[in-house]
Amino acid sequence: MEPNRDWDVPTYEGxxxxxxxxxxxxxxxxxxxxxVVDDDELVRAQLSALLRMGGYDVLTAASGEEAVRALASxxxxxxxxxxxxxxxxxxxxCRRLRLEHTESYVYVLMLTVRSRQADxxxxxxxxxDDYVVKxxxxxxxxxxxxxxxxxxxxxxxxxxxxRENRRLAVTDSLTGARNRRYLMEYLGRELExxxxxxxxxxxxxxxxxxxxxxxxxxxxxxxxxxxxxxxxRATTCIRADSDWIARLGGDEFVIVLPETGLTAANRVAxxxxxxxxxxxxxxxxxxxxxxxxxxxxxxxxxxxxATVSVVELLRAADQGLYxxxxxxxxxxxxxxxxxxxxxxxxxxxxxxxxxx
Amino acid sequence: xxxxxxxxRRARTPIALDDAQESLRRKFHCRLxxxxxxxxxxxxxxxxxxxxxxxxxxxxxxCAHRMHGxxxxxxxxxxxxxxxxxxxxSEVASTAHAGNFDRPVWTALVSLLGLLDHVAPQPSKSSx
Numbered sequence: 001m002e003p004n005r006d007w008d009v010p011t012y013e014g015x016x017x018x019x020x021x022x023x024x025x026x027x028x029x030x031x032x033x034x035x036v037v038d039d040d041e042l043v044r045a046q047l048s049a050l051l052r053m054g055g056y057d058v059l060t061a062a063s064g065e066e067a068v069r070a071l072a073s074x075x076x077x078x079x080x081x082x083x084x085x086x087x088x089x090x091x092x093x094c095r096r097l098r099l100e101h102t103e104s105y106v107y108v109l110m111l112t113v114r115s116r117q118a119d120x121x122x123x124x125x126x127x128x129d130d131y132v133v134k135x136x137x138x139x140x141x142x143x144x145x146x147x148x149x150x151x152x153x154x155x156x157x158x159x160x161x162x163r164e165n166r167r168l169a170v171t172d173s174l175t176g177a178r179n180r181r182y183l184m185e186y187l188g189r190e191l192e193x194x195x196x197x198x199x200x201x202x203x204x205x206x207x208x209x210x211x212x213x214x215x216x217x218x219x220x221x222x223x224x225x226x227x228x229x230x231x232x233r234a235t236t237c238i239r240a241d242s243d244w245i246a247r248l249g250g251d252e253f254v255i256v257l258p259e260t261g262l263t264a265a266n267r268v269a270x271x272x273x274x275x276x277x278x279x280x281x282x283x284x285x286x287x288x289x290x291x292x293x294x295x296x297x298x299x300x301x302x303x304x305x306a307t308v309s310v311v312e313l314l315r316a317a318d319q320g321l322y323x324x325x326x327x328x329x330x331x332x333x334x335x336x337x338x339x340x341x342x343x344x345x346x347x348x349x350x351x352x353x354x355x356x
Numbered sequence: 357x358x359x360x361x362x363x364x365r366r367a368r369t370p371i372a373l374d375d376a377q378e379s380l381r382r383k384f385h386c387r388l389x390x391x392x393x394x395x396x397x398x399x400x401x402x403x404x405x406x407x408x409x410x411x412x413x414x415x416x417x418x419c420a421h422r423m424h425g426x427x428x429x430x431x432x433x434x435x436x437x438x439x440x441x442x443x444x445x446s447e448v449a450s451t452a453h454a455g456n457f458d459r460p461v462w463t464a465l466v467s468l469l470g471l472l473d474h475v476a477p478q479p480s481k482s483s484x
Contacts, residue, residue: 042384043429049377113424135428
């Protein structure tokens with residue numbers, strides 16, 4: 001086991017944490033919902049009847065303002081809107097929609113009596129996707145909505161792929177834990193949040209004991225099973241909504257515990273060691289008993305939060321882990337995180353580029 | 357008197373109207389009756405207005421616009437075209453500060469009222 005490493009911070013332009021919520025696979029198969037916006041009640045009713053006949057879910061609004069409220073409360077893939085309406089007209093509605101509705105694309109079809117080229121150009125400039133003059137046949141309206149349906153489906157599919165790619169980019173494929181890239185990006189954010197709200201932050205550096213022997217003795221499949229099992233068991237020891245686990249590589253993991261002081265972090269570490277040790281992991285060639293060595297560190301005071309960097313925090317946990325290994329493994333060692341600038345003269349602190 | 361069918365340039369569409377749409381179409385047909393009365397009242401008002409007919413033109417334009425859009429959706433294409441002409445003429449007259457007997461406006465108005473005279477009050481159920 002190599003206790004220290006270079007904690008370089010990659011320049012990852014990653015997704016927000018919320019982006020990891022998986023899209024419902026049925027979402028793409030669900031019916032398409034269209035918001036019909038027209039100030040004429042009979043026209044709204046007639047268009048709604050036509051669209052329902054075409055297999056769409058239909059919502060209606062009598063004005064632009066009403067449409068904005070409807071879009072804020074219900075998911076709609078398409079809007080079929082009139083131009084001229086009281087309070088907010090179709091163009092203003094479209095501009096506002098393009099400005100505010102950014103989570104998913106809403107396809108806008110304008111259906112109006114205004115037929116001059118200047119009107120069509122103004123509509124398209126406002127963000128309208130398609131423009132149909134009233135008097136077009138029902139078949140044409142349905143056909144044009146079908147185009148919108150194709151486009152919104154493509155957009156949903158693309159968005160889902162992008163979400164999945166972002167998730168994969170920061171996920172360890174073997175264990176499902178976050179990867180090193182995520183750790184270096186988001187640990188900094190956790191530290192910033194702790195500083196801002198003056199809340200403690202703890203991390204655990206974990207290393208599976210004798211992992212090489214597991215691989216050599218039971219095979220790599222067993223080694224993989226141990227790693228997966230470690231993550232799955234560790235997940236039961238932490239809070240699902242705030243704590244997270246990252247795999248650095250090999251058999252090394254970091255567990256990040258926001259809003260957690262040293263005492264509570266030690267309890268998590270002990271629970272984790274116990275839960276791994278008590279129940280052997282069933283692998284292809286038999287049951288594998290595993291233990292884990294852990295280094296714990298926490299930033300608890302305002303001074304610590306203000307002065308200690310991400311690198312120093314990781315280094316302290318790593319030194320605790322190193323001490324646990326040297327003292328016989330399967331144990332937890334707490335180590336205070338100290339800012340380099342606060343260390344007394346004469347004590348040698350290795351710089352990040354010295355850490356291998 | 358004509359049924360709604362006779363006002364449609366599109367003789368028959370491949371999409372058959374369901375009961376709900378047919379019922380809406382009949383409602384619109386009835387609405388044209390009241391809109392004809394409203395339009396006639398606006399015409400009277402316009403003829404009697406003094407030096408500043410802009411607001412009368414604007415009311416006429418709004419009424420014509422509403423009829424233009426709805427008639428197009430309900431496939432009363434002749435009514436839609438006539439209402440569109442009145443809408444446009446009213447807008448031009450209002451912008452140009454025309455007098456209350458502006459010729460294009462009255463031509464369009466008379467033409468539209470003439471068309472609406474032929475809309476039957478109780479249309480028979482029919483498909484387009």
